[in-house]
Amino acid sequence: MARQDRAIRTRRICLEAAAEVFDECGYEGASIAAILERAGLTRGALYFHFSSKEELARGVLAEAVTAEGVMPQPLKLQEWVDTALLLAYRLPREPVLSASIRLSADPRARGLLGTRWPDWIALGRDMIAEAKARGEVMPHVDPLVASRVTVASWTGVQLVSGSQADAPALVDDIVALFALLLPGIAVPAILTRLEVSAERPARLLAQAGPAAPAD
Amino acid sequence: MARQDRAIRTRRICLEAAAEVFDECGYEGASIAAILERAGLTRGALYFHFSSKEELARGVLAEAVTAEGVMPQPLKLQEWVDTALLLAYRLPREPVLSASIRLSADPRARGLLGTRWPDWIALGRDMIAEAKARGEVMPHVDPLVASRVTVASWTGVQLVSGSQADAPALVDDIVALFALLLPGIAVPAILTRLEVSAERPARLLAQAGPAAPAD
Incomplete structure (x- = not known):
């Protein structure tokens, strides 16, 4: 494996181990020691990529907005x-x-790190606005409000x-959510043409x- | 003030002080000392009503499902x-x-104390089921699913x-939420008869x- 590939892979191992520990213990409860143990890496290997717990958390958040599979x-x-x-x-x-999500739902971590909600909201707003320009969305629907609420x-x-x-399962409940939301957003003519299934x-x-390597 | 009234009032002061501290610091971050200082009560007065931080949190959660004003x-x-x-x-x-809500959103506190979500979901399910029996709700809507998602x-x-x-403001965003959800729940004939405003x-x-004293 080339040196660069190895570095990319090590960085990925750090991020996934950190994500698992943040997910289980929260930001406050997570320690570099627990992340190292989970990753099976030396301290030096981890610090080559991330200098602190905060930087690891920022790395996790940086990867959390994805339209992979769309x-x-x-x-x-x-x-x-x-x-x-797909996200569900x-x-x-x-x-x-x-x-x-766990980092964003925790007020302390949120205060330190911010959230990716504004990015998700912007992504959805742009998609709804384009759908509206194509006549798929009811005229009174504000793309920003609809995206924020969703x-x-x-x-x-x-x-x-x-x-x-x-x-x-989460995906079943998200299907139920869209079954309720879409009649308030989509024009009736396209409602039955949308596939909303688990x-x-x-x-x-x-x-x-x-x-590709999941991200 | 009769002794019983005073006891009720002291209990209320404890709960509200505890709620403020939980809301600001989270469950882990809250201390009995901070709650006492906020309440302006002696340790003895507080312990007469609540023997621990956990009991205070349970007292807060016990009051959190309310249809006051409906x-x-x-x-x-x-x-x-x-x-x-009204809740918004x-x-x-x-x-x-x-x-x-802060206690419920925190996985550790939630593991210890549970949440009131099941009670809110049951309350909404019963209201939607009764509305459905009166012909206000579309036939394909499952009251439990609609309540859980809402x-x-x-x-x-x-x-x-x-x-x-x-x-x-929260109430404005909840108005926006219901504007999107109701067309997926209510029969079209009653949609315009519902008032959904801030x-x-x-x-x-x-x-x-x-x-009455707010509860």
């Missing part, structure tokens, strides 16, 4: 739905994503579902082909 | 909307309510709005008459 669709609103479904499918499988609702569903022993994100990822 | 309406769905709007209006004014979305809006410097909760509370 593919161009005839309806722009479908791409927006796909982004939300991937989050329980990828500590970097769940850790970033990002917030998505986050709340993850938080509340994740805390209930008998709750369905099976869709896995299919999209399979179509996207053999995974 | 009045009978011609449409049952309006009562459900009113419950959500009251939360920034009542530390017991905001502290209970409670979760409400919580997410509070979490995300509360963290954004430029976000509107002014409504203050008006309802005023109509409810001179406040």
Whole structure:
């Protein structure tokens, strides 16, 4: 393995180990020692990439906005739905994503590190605005407000579902969320043309082909 | 003041001081010393009512499900909307309510104390089910799923709005949430008869008459 590949891979191991520890222990509860143990790396290898716990947390957050698996669709609103479904499918499988929500939900970590919510809101706003320009969205819907409310609702569903022993899988609850939200956003003529299903994100990822290293 | 009234009032002071400290510092960060200082009570007065920080937190959570201000309406769905709007209006004014969300959003406190989400979900489920029996709700809507998704979305809006410097008041964002959700829940014929406005909760509370001691 070339030196550069090895460095990229080591950095990735650091981030994933840090994400797992942040996800389990929160920001305050996480220690560099626990992250090192999880990563199976020497202190020197980790410090080559990240100089502190804070920098590791920033690295985790930097990777937490992703549209991986989203593919161009005839309806722009479908791409927006796909982004939300893919995130719901991937989050329980990828500590970097769940850790970033846990860091954002913690007021202390949020004060120190900020959140990625503004980026998610901007991403959704742009997709809804483009869908609106194509006539897919009802005229009275404000893309920014619709995106902000949806990002917030998505986050709340993850938080509340994740805390209930008998709750369905996250992706099922996100499907239920969009089933309620879409009639308030999409023009009636396209409502039945949108696919909002728990099976869709896995299919999209399979179509996207053999995974690049997950991020 | 009779001895019993005084005891009730002292208990209330303890709970509100505890709620303020939990809301500011989180469960881990809160100390009995800080709560005592906030309450202006002696240790003995507090321990007469609550034997530990955990018991104080349980006392805060016990008061966090409230339909105060909700009045009978011609449409049952309006009562459900009113419950959500009133909570959004009251939360920034009542530390017991905001502290209970902070305690629930913190995985450690949640593991120890549980949450009130199941109670909120049951309350909403029963209201939506009654509205459905009256023909106000679309046939395909499952009251439990609709309530769970709405409670979760409400919580997410509070979490995300509360963290954004430029976000509107909570009640405005909850109005926006219901504007998006209701077309997916209510039958079209009653949609325009529902009042979903930021002014409504203050008006309802005023109509409810001179406040009993806030709970």
